[in-house]
Amino acid sequence: PVRSYAIEMLKLFTHPITRLYRDPEQFIEEFSQFTRRILCTRGVCVTSSTPRAAEIKKGTFVIKATDAFYSMFESIEM
Numbered sequence: 001p002v003r004s005y006a007i008e009m010l011k012l013f014t015h016p017i018t019r020l021y022r023d024p025e026q027f028i029e030e031f032s033q034f035t036r037r038i039l040c041t042r043g044v045c046v047t048s049s050t051p052r053a054a055e056i057k058k059g060t061f062v063i064k065a066t067d068a069f070y071s072m073f074e075s076i077e078m
Helices: 002-012 014-020 025-039 053-058 068-077
Strands: 045-047 063-065
Touching: 002 014, 002 025, 002 063, 025 053, 045 053
Parallel strands: none
Antiparallel strands: 045 063
């Protein structure tokens, strides 16, 4: 779920994120909205179904990386 990615980001980048978001749930919700609105619409990831408003708010919808996402890293590996 998107929530898992947001939690990992909170662990890795605690200070910069908590300076902007006092409540971790607020960050998770905004990251979830960003993922659905920006990343999914640009082909970076896809959802298996259209998430409901409650799933977006809590970040409980599942995403999967696309081939376009993986192709961004092919040149780095070379």
